[in-house]
Amino acid sequence: MYFNEKAECMTKEEKKVYQSENLVKVVSRVYNNVPTYRAKMDEIKLKPSDIKGIDDIWKLPFTTKKDLRDNYPFGMFAAPREEIVRLHASSGTTGKLTVAGYTKKDIEIWSEGCARALAAAGAKKGTIIHIAYGYGLFTGGLGMHYGAELLGATAVPVSGGNTPRQIMLMKDFGAEILCCTPSYAIFLADEIAKMGLTPADFNLKAGIFGAEPWTAEMRHEIERKLNIKAYDIYGLSEISGPGVGAECEYHTGSHINDDFFYPEIVSTDTLKPLPYGERGELVFTTLLKEGMPLIRYRARDITALDDSPCPCGRTGMRIARIKGRSDDMLIIRGVNVFPSQIESVLISCDARISTHYHITVDRVNNLDVMLIEVELQPDVAFDEVKAVESLRKKLEGDITSAIGVNAEVKIVSCGSVRRSEGKAVRVTDKRNFD
């Protein structure tokens, strides 16, 4: 089922014309309104008039998270401040948030992306949609919410947490579509089973899961445990939020809404564009956004593009399941975590702690868990267990409030964190996304 058949099934030729027209417009918009873009383009002597169509996109400079950080909070905005009707933010590498600003039209585009995702999963007017993504600065909850309303479906803005209440509402309201992170879906399924309920007690037909990498095994597990069809959804707040792309009923990768967001894959080594099918770093250019348009934004997700025809009829280019990142960002239970955020807590938290640490991420019972081993300074010793425990609790509290997700801390003696030559290996990710 389509939300906007004309747009979603546009022919390749039509789309190219559409993308070209809008690329020219957005380049001129950022050049004239965002000093960072003007400087970037001037530096390589590129004029907006040099960009005549989508085939010229490779000439444009990249945008990185660092650009957003350097322009915190509103420096990347290309619309007058008073035209911004919404602000969202996600965590950045240094504890500083990455801000996104939306005009009314941006919210419409974003909502349409989510509405398309919902329609592809079978939602229509009146479908009850249980939205268990967090509502707030995180884009997950509100993105799907606006998409559901645009579609004319019935949104249940339950947000995260309070699992027994979630289960009761899902059951009593007869939700047909569940939106949450895949790991939370499995957690929900297990809690449902523990309560002695079965899928037959619910009216669930499909689920739209995203905000964190997941595996084919997890998909099968969710589908089996909840007796639903599971759909992947892709997005990032810098580009808009959820609904940058989503799967159709054929599950052969997420269709990018490439009339809104133009995807490229570049080599992680040379940053040169790669042909379709080759794996590299995903890069997006927002073609229609006004508030914070981004040119060739490096999403840091590793995937490949597939432009082969899909039996569903949609012409949006598909991305393969995300296999990893080209930076050190970790996605823990849907939350972006950078090792540098943890490091800055360790530097300031307690003088007894050194900055040697190691993060181990694992998935236990389908929930992400993070263990941070922290080394003591050489001269520090304790003669009481409770002193170690209180230091550990203090660190756990400070780290959890800095990164927004629970972390387990283990205090270890000096010298026991593995040292490596050259770049320190700070993270072991035992989760397997293949």
Added chain:
Amino acid sequence: MFIHQIAVFLENREGRVRDFSKVLADAGVNILAMLVADTQEFGILRAITDNNAAAVAALKTAGFNCAETEILGFEVADKPGEMYKVLEILDGAGININYLYSFTRSSKKCAVILIKVDDNKKAAEVLRKHGITLAEEDIL
């Protein structure tokens, strides 16, 4: 007035106590008494030695997290009920013991009880007032 012990933070992995004792053996340090507290993830070893300075220096060189800390010691006759009497006194004064260990001295037919409390000075005063003999460092 106070007794000095060494405290060592030990990770819960194989052979750490053995490593510790090898360092002291190589440094020629003798252990008079010790106590290991174990948790799931780590242990804390406290020991009375005949040369804390040498022990701490050798342990630090070997990469151990260790330090010298103060505890309180008192002497009791080596017979049933003697420790209880003193603990009753401390309890009566509202002094909580965080941990305790002991050793006997056959030459004096007494036991030395070592306690860790939050306020060493206050505990020492209470014991003195009740005529309890505090252990002095030199008799170790």
